[in-house]
Amino acid sequence: MNTSLFKKIMPAALLIGSLLSANAALKVGDILPDLSTFQLEGKLPGSLKGKVVIVDFWASWCLPCAESFPTMDALQKKYGDRLVVLAVNVDENSSNMEKFLKEHSVSFTVVRDGKQKLVAVVSPETMPTSFILDASGKVCFLHNGFHGDKTRQEYVKEIDSLLK
Amino acid sequence: MKTLTFLLAAAAVLIAGAGCASVKPWQRGNLADYTMRSDRDPVGTEQSEHIWFSREEANGGAGVGGGGCGCN
Numbered sequence: 001m002n003t004s005l006f007k008k009i010m011p012a013a014l015l016i017g018s019l020l021s022a023n024a025a026l027k028v029g030d031i032l033p034d035l036s037t038f039q040l041e042g043k044l045p046g047s048l049k050g051k052v053v054i055v056d057f058w059a060s061w062c063l064p065c066a067e068s069f070p071t072m073d074a075l076q077k078k079y080g081d082r083l084v085v086l087a088v089n090v091d092e093n094s095s096n097m098e099k100f101l102k103e104h105s106v107s108f109t110v111v112r113d114g115k116q117k118l119v120a121v122v123s124p125e126t127m128p129t130s131f132i133l134d135a136s137g138k139v140c141f142l143h144n145g146f147h148g149d150k151t152r153q154e155y156v157k158e159i160d161s162l163l164k
Numbered sequence: 165m166k167t168l169t170f171l172l173a174a175a176a177v178l179i180a181g182a183g184c185a186s187v188k189p190w191q192r193g194n195l196a197d198y199t200m201r202s203d204r205d206p207v208g209t210e211q212s213e214h215i216w217f218s219r220e221e222a223n224g225g226a227g228v229g230g231g232g233c234g235c236n
Contacts, residue, residue: 057190059190059192059196061192061193062196092193093193120190124189126189127190127192129189
């Protein structure tokens with residue numbers, strides 16, 4: 001290939017590459033999209049406004065997700081009505097989620113994003129990823145992965161700061 | 165001719181670009197499946213390790229005995 005041709009093609013290739021890798025992930029400071037528009041399976045909580053919310057993206061094949069469930073369940077029981085824990089499952093096969101939930105019984109709300117539309121918009125970097133929202137629906141804290149007691153302590157500290 | 169070459173090259177780039185895909189974190193269900201593990205079958209794993217150390221002419225290794233001939 002001659003040099004001039006190379007110079008013409010390279011910018012196009014770089015542009016295509018950058019478009020392919022474009023990532024508009026949900027981040028701290030953003031507002032969570034309206035969940036009712038994503039055809040999630042399962043019953044969403046009535047209203048998230050005015051409450052502190054943990055939105056957790058998880059999958060049945062993800063071991064740290066299983067580790068995080070008892071912690072989130074304990075948080076839901078501890079804070080009661082003041083906190084909404086909403087776990088969004090991203091399994092393509094609903095039977096995998098159902099099997100997981102039989103083994104990990106929880107008191108918080110679980111919905112399934114079977115078509116993976118919401119998760120594609122949110123674009124979490126890891127499984128699990130959880131977003132802690134304030135009463136206005138703004139993302140205030142973001143957790144990539146679950147690291148046992150360290151993450152639990154961070155959750156408590158952050159939730160307490162939002163409930164003040 | 166130059167234009168045609170350019171168009172063909174651009175088409176090649178586009179076609180090659182369309183073949184690029186990255187597996188997102190939420191799409192790793194199949195990759196995380198037990199059947200994707202290379203060590204899912206203990207007997208198969210032992211056989212593979214045996215063949216490996218035989219090829220490498222190494223004594224011992226991976227818990228398989230023998231002198232590296234691959235015959236035991």
